[in-house]
Amino acid sequence: MSTRFAAVDCGTNSIRLLVAEAGPDGRLVEVDRRLEMVRLGQGVDATGELHPDALARTFAACEQFAELLDQHGVAPERLRFVATSAARDARNGEQLFAGVRERLGVEAEVVTGSEEALLSYAGAVSGIAAAEEPVLVVDVGGGSTELVLGERGRILAGTSLDIGSVRLRERLLRGDPPSEAEVLATVDHVDAQLDRCGVPLERARTWVGVAGTMTTLSAAYQGLPRYDRERVHGSTVPREELRLLCTSMVQRSVRQLRDIPSMHPMRADVISAGCVIVERIAARVGAPELVVSETDILDGIVLERISQEARR
Template structure:
């Protein structure tokens, strides 16, 4: 079996509000077609931001939860014969005073390495995951991923990456009143500048909240995966005055979604108003998908290089250019 025949890859995304394990099977058939199939998806409401944005660090109880979670994720990866994985932690772990120490402890106890990635790398992974899925590469799009601790923004013009930005404004930060002065004004100023340069920009939305808002909205295009800004604003106005319990009862939301969904909608609306968006395109894929895409791209390149080396040695041997000792020493 070659690497391309039905291998399982995994991504662990440790966000500010929740952590996710995604396992996908990737099959590259002889016709040159590559198929991605979701095998397993687990979302765990770790809520690191509740500790980090109030205490500055991850508390003992939540650290133990995280350790147990990673051990569980490791077992699932074993069960599904995962050939390669990457675990990434984002905003809350970046800001936690004990974030790096906890990551080292988890790796020592479990063998799972967690990469602490910066906002720009996160935005870059997300961009790479979505560029081929744009509904139309003509014009200007803004990829917006609203997380618990930060909002990642990537500007795409005529199918090309213009720039990536990360802002420390997220749903858990807003709930904990932990957004520093000037952050929102800076975001608005940057968005207004982009509108001045490119004209109206439509949004590609990412994150669990925009996916849920899309499902809840009455006015939307299921076929084109478009959520009109007017519909998003109407839904926000319905949700905003309700208590968390009322949102759970009326809209069927889980507790860890019911509190963050309103600040998420507010962030999307702030951006949409500044860049004059008509809609949010919601393809329902995120950071974990992007991580797996990168793992597959690396594996594909490694396989091509291996095959290239194999062909070189075979051709060289056939032509008498290499003896067995040379081949053996190079391998």
């Protein structure tokens, strides 16, 4: 059996696991991929602390992941656990680190926004066909949004913005459905962030979207009867149709959003905020369509780990 590596991405809304190994051509061979919606960022924007219930949900997922890692023969030294926006913002992050250490035997790393952006870019481009450059990778998370523009294997510009689906929902889009005033305030806030992001979105000739907001939008656009990863990966949504879809979703109640067959129930209450972010990016991006990738920061983490092992 080939040496297996694993990555855990502990985000604001979900915690995800990838187990993979290097194929003969150097590309990743996926062994297992799991997602649990734990909402680690519950209330962090308002209180500055991780909520006990959110920690309990996250630790339960870690226990499930520990069993899977054992089944797949992944040694702790070949696992990297990355915590992102919610853990960066929380005063009591040590409670998360101690719980992860106890259950998985590794130290949780709180990556910087810039490293998160670079890992997301590497993972996203690894899973798509040759694309016209420059390529813009956008990862809309629960607490932050990463934007990276790259060309010929090098990064031209990248940033991590403190706008995410959970953060904006709790701070600005509180109505169900959001009021016109709330939507306008959110649009203004997102536009202000994009105005000074330093990434020339208009230069992008290919736009790749990763993570839950993007994949959910693709599934909804396709009208899938249930979420289908294979049909989502590599799918495209024309830019103007994407903007219309985002606007439509923002106008719906959580109950109406949960009625979308491919919608995860725990994403329905925050997807509207994610849609505002995507729509405002779509208004600026130079590419004619969105390409949705199921490979993302997890793939970037494992690729980096395999590369490090090869250099030893």
